[in-house]
Amino acid sequence: MTTNGREPRSKLPLDGIRVLDITVVWAGPYSTMQLGDWGAEVIRVESTKYFAATTRGQMARPPKEVVEAQARAGGMGYPDNEAGERPWNRSAVFNAHGRNKRSVTIDLTSPEGQEAFERLIAASDGLIENNVPISMEKWGVTYERLSKINPRLIMVRMPAFGLAGPYKNYRTWGNHMEALSGHPLIRAYPNLSPEYAAGGVPADAAGGVGAAFAFTLGLRYRRRTGKGLMIEAPTAENFVPLLGEYVMDYTMNGRVRTQVGNEHWTNAPHNSYRCQGEDRWITVGVWNEEQWRSLCGLMRQENLVEDPRFIDMASRFENRHELDSTIGEWTGTRQPHWLVERLQAAGVPSGVVMNERDALEDRHLHERGFWHSLDHPEAGNYRHVGPAWKASQTPNDTPRRHAPLLGQDNEYVYKTVLGYTDDEYRDLEEKGQIGMDFAPEVP
Amino acid sequence: MTEQTTIMPLDDVRVLDLTHLAAGPFCTRILGDYGADVIKIERRETGDPSRGLPPFYKDEPGTERSGLFMFLNTNKRSVTLDLKSDRGRELVLELARDADVVVESFAPGTMDALGLGYVALKAANPRLVLTSISNYGKTGPYRDYLGMDINLYGMGGNMIGAGDFDHEPVKTAGRMVNYHAGYVAALATSLSLTSVELDGQSEQLDISVFETATHSIDGRLGRLMGYEHNGHLSSRPTRAAAVASGAHPCKDGYFLITGGARFLPNIIRMIGMEELLGKPEYATPAARANPDLIDEFLAHLIPWTLDRTKAELRVEAEKHGVLGGPLNTIEDLLNDESFVAREYFQEIDHPTTGPVKYPGYHFVLHRPDGEDGAEISMPKRRRAPLLGEHTDEVLSGALGLSVGEIERLRADRVI
Numbered sequence: 071m072t073t074n075g076r077e078p079r080s081k082l083p084l085d086g087i088r089v090l091d092i093t094v095v096w097a098g099p100y101s102t103m104q105l106g107d108w109g110a111e112v113i114r115v116e117s118t119k120y121f122a123a124t125t126r127g128q129m130a131r132p133p134k135e136v137v138e139a140q141a142r143a144g145g146m147g148y149p150d151n152e153a154g155e156r157p158w159n160r161s162a163v164f165n166a167h168g169r170n171k172r173s174v175t176i177d178l179t180s181p182e183g184q185e186a187f188e189r190l191i192a193a194s195d196g197l198i199e200n201n202v203p204i205s206m207e208k209w210g211v212t213y214e215r216l217s218k219i220n221p222r223l224i225m226v227r228m229p230a231f232g233l234a235g236p237y238k239n240y241r242t243w244g245n246h247m248e249a250l251s252g253h254p255l256i257r258a259y260p261n262l263s264p265e266y267a268a269g270g271v272p273a274d275a276a277g278g279v280g281a282a283f284a285f286t287l288g289l290r291y292r293r294r295t296g297k298g299l300m301i302e303a304p305t306a307e308n309f310v311p312l313l314g315e316y317v318m319d320y321t322m323n324g325r326v327r328t329q330v331g332n333e334h335w336t337n338a339p340h341n342s343y344r345c346q347g348e349d350r351w352i353t354v355g356v357w358n359e360e361q362w363r364s365l366c367g368l369m370r371q372e373n374l375v376e377d378p379r380f381i382d383m384a385s386r387f388e389n390r391h392e393l394d395s396t397i398g399e400w401t402g403t404r405q406p407h408w409l410v411e412r413l414q415a416a417g418v419p420s421g422v423v424m425n426e427r428d429a430l431e432d433r434h435l436h437e438r439g440f441w442h443s444l445d446h447p448e449a450g451n452y453r454h455v456g457p458a459w460k461a462s463q464t465p466n467d468t469p470r471r472h473a474p475l476l477g478q479d480n481e482y483v484y485k486t487v488l489g490y491t492d493d494e495y496r497d498l499e500e501k502g503q504i505g506m507d508f509a510p511e512v513p
Numbered sequence: 514m515t516e517q518t519t520i521m522p523l524d525d526v527r528v529l530d531l532t533h534l535a536a537g538p539f540c541t542r543i544l545g546d547y548g549a550d551v552i553k554i555e556r557r558e559t560g561d562p563s564r565g566l567p568p569f570y571k572d573e574p575g576t577e578r579s580g581l582f583m584f585l586n587t588n589k590r591s592v593t594l595d596l597k598s599d600r601g602r603e604l605v606l607e608l609a610r611d612a613d614v615v616v617e618s619f620a621p622g623t624m625d626a627l628g629l630g631y632v633a634l635k636a637a638n639p640r641l642v643l644t645s646i647s648n649y650g651k652t653g654p655y656r657d658y659l660g661m662d663i664n665l666y667g668m669g670g671n672m673i674g675a676g677d678f679d680h681e682p683v684k685t686a687g688r689m690v691n692y693h694a695g696y697v698a699a700l701a702t703s704l705s706l707t708s709v710e711l712d713g714q715s716e717q718l719d720i721s722v723f724e725t726a727t728h729s730i731d732g733r734l735g736r737l738m739g740y741e742h743n744g745h746l747s748s749r750p751t752r753a754a755a756v757a758s759g760a761h762p763c764k765d766g767y768f769l770i771t772g773g774a775r776f777l778p779n780i781i782r783m784i785g786m787e788e789l790l791g792k793p794e795y796a797t798p799a800a801r802a803n804p805d806l807i808d809e810f811l812a813h814l815i816p817w818t819l820d821r822t823k824a825e826l827r828v829e830a831e832k833h834g835v836l837g838g839p840l841n842t843i844e845d846l847l848n849d850e851s852f853v854a855r856e857y858f859q860e861i862d863h864p865t866t867g868p869v870k871y872p873g874y875h876f877v878l879h880r881p882d883g884e885d886g887a888e889i890s891m892p893k894r895r896r897a898p899l900l901g902e903h904t905d906e907v908l909s910g911a912l913g914l915s916v917g918e919i920e921r922l923r924a925d926r927v928i
Contacts, residue, residue, distance in 0.1 A: 083708045252845070278729075288522070316686065319580060353672075
């Protein structure tokens with residue numbers, strides 16, 4: 071018994087819910103990762119004949135030059151930068167978001183594959199996909215068809231811009247949707263060409279969370295009505311509310327904000343500042359006078375408090391560039407963690423700009439039990455993030471299963487879930503429908 | 514669109530909203546979008562501090578003039594209440610008794626100090642979901658650290674990799690890290706409602722903005738595993754990271770293209786230089802991975818983009834299967850043909866501003882019969898409440914207080 075007199079739950083909220091996953095790249099896989107983290111049985115429906123670039127790596131069998139180029143361009147490649155025998159099982163990004171999922175190979179372009187898919191739809195609660203609608207239509211993955219097979223199916227579709235409309239089949243990633251939605255032009259540097267605009271894909275992150283949330287609403291709708299539901303969650307439309315105040319400034323005031331960079335609407339200081347060491351930075355964001363006085367005290371520049379250039383928030387904002395230089399001189403000769411410990415102790419909002427090593431070594435995340443090690447048979451033993459939140463009554467030791475090898479769960483799905491006989495299974499194997507390797511001709 | 518008795522998934526859920534600023538209100542805004550009855554408790558006289566934050570209508574501050582507040586608080590009812598008074602606390606507990614969810618975003622420990630901690634709320638309602646959102650979580654050495662969006666993105670996101678190597682790391686726009694945490698909180702709340710419905714046991718959710726950023730696929734999750742796999746530490750690029758990649762200048766702005774060895778052939782076809790693919794330097798993925806091609810190819814690509822507008826380039830990219838998109842302004846977005854054709858932006862009337870457009874729904878529900886695939890008619894959003902607009906309505910409707918009792922509370926400055 072716990073101290074509050076109650077046993078913790080032995081079940082996760084999505085235990086017993088089966089979700090088929092036809093997701094690619096990042097946003098879709100992140101949605102099913104969230105569902106798998108909280109107990110759903112997520113089955114990735116994959117094909118040995120089709121390789122969706124940047125889901126299990128950029129290419130099925132990348133030559134070493136491509137692996138090296140990828141390492142230069144930003145990492146996220148392979149263990150020790152070696153693609154290995156079956157690179158699709160060694161991709162870092164896939165091994166991150168693939169945890170807790172299963173993989174079955176079904177060739178949706180063949181009649182046998184379509185039959186297996188229909189049987190699987192009948193045995194599942196949901197399907198999530200984030201493909202160009204034209205591909206889904208070609209493979210018969212439409213709600214019209216699937217809801218006839220399983221009227222209780224909850225289908226969440228995440229096209230980039232919508233299932234209808236002029237961009238229906240415009241193929242993009244999160245970064246292009248964000249570009250079209252205005253984000254990079256807002257976050258571009260104030261004094262530099264937008265060619266230096268930053269990347270990063272909060273649209274994919276929000277897309278994943280949104281589709282997972284949508285799925286849970288579908289389950290609730292089904293509990294209440296007995297009927298399934300199709301939910302259209304275009305990743306771009308899901309993202310635009312994250313720019314809400316910029317939309318409002320335009321629709322209310324006609325103002326078009328661009329090249330804001332790290333500038334706050336009204337506050338200063340509010341920036342990142344270089345510290346001692348190679349590419350080391352902290353951020354500081356001050357929102358009241360008390361914090362400003364504390365910062366001046368820590369810098370041993372109490373005189374700044376009375377300096378007319380910095381006398382109140384409006385003056386500091388007006389003279390923010392001078393202010394940034396002054397703070398940068400102080401931080402430049404000091405270490406980031408040393409600075410932030412003192413700034414926070416003095417009540418100044420601040421943080422280390424953490425690289426990956428900082429995050430994995432962070433004492434706060436360690437004390438909160440954020441990291442979990444997991445073995446992967448073809449990649450190695452690595453640390454994963456745990457669940458995205460803690461639930462007091464629902465212990466969650468996720469991740470429980472490593473990202474699936476391609477086709478790892480073929481026997482389970484075909485025989486246990488769908489009831490195929492050994493002979494039928496062998497026949498599909500011989501036809502190349504079932505396998506654990508991409509076909510040699512797949513790029 | 515003829516179905517009049519549409520069920521919204523959360524229209525049987527009542528949310529008592531004790532949040533303020535960005536993350537919490539973003540969470541309850543989404544719950545409200547899909548049917549929840551959200552009762553927002555605000556501080557007497559000043560209300561949610563976001564009422565004091567820009568952008569303001571016509572740039573003039575005022576309690577009912579913040580576009581940030583208007584955006585974040587649609588579909589909510591506002592009740593003003595002094596949480597520090599005994600009677601105010603009792604009223605919150607009474608409202609919690611009738612609610613399914615309480616969402617709060619105070620600094621850790623504040624709810625306990627107010628006598629509204631999990632133990633007190635659970636005693637009032639043993640089936641309650643208490644969603645607690647804080648910058649760093651309810652435990653751990655940073656528990657009491659302060660954080661603005663820029664601090665939290667720097668810690669949890671891929672800020673170190675955002676921008677140019679010779680310049681400072683840059684944040685995402687506005688309050689995006691907080692909004693993301695609010696979205697995660699909505700997901701967590703929905704799942705916890707499922708758990709409570711299954712076994713009737715209340716639950717407290719501990720949502721840390723720092724952790725939801727570290728967890729997220731916004732460049733961070735994959736990069737953390739990349740570091741585990743091969744020790745790569747992210748940093749800002751010093752030049753175009755991959756062949757043809759970048760925000761390239763065009764006739765009327767900039768156009769973002771994703772290149773690299775894998776995707777280059779479609780880009781080559783788009784600019785009409787198929788003959789390059791016949792040359793050994795460009796013929797294979799391995800050849801195209803050569804870093805020397807980066808500058809060489811830009812010399813082909815940029816004159817071509819400079820000759821075209823963003824809109825023309827978008828059409829070309831779609832036609833040739835090139836991953837690309839225009840660097841639009843918010844004005845471009847509001848006028849974008851897809852968002853316009855889909856009637857994405859919603860006009861909402863407000864006494865201060867009159868009707869103005871707001872971002873639309875994150876996702877829409879479609880009818881279960883599947884015959885015409887029509888959308889369930891999503892209800893029109895109600896504008897953000899004026900401060901205390903629903904105090905009387907909620908106290909009499911939800912708590913059954915008499916007019917006299919409400920007047921007494923007002924005289925005692927509880928409401």
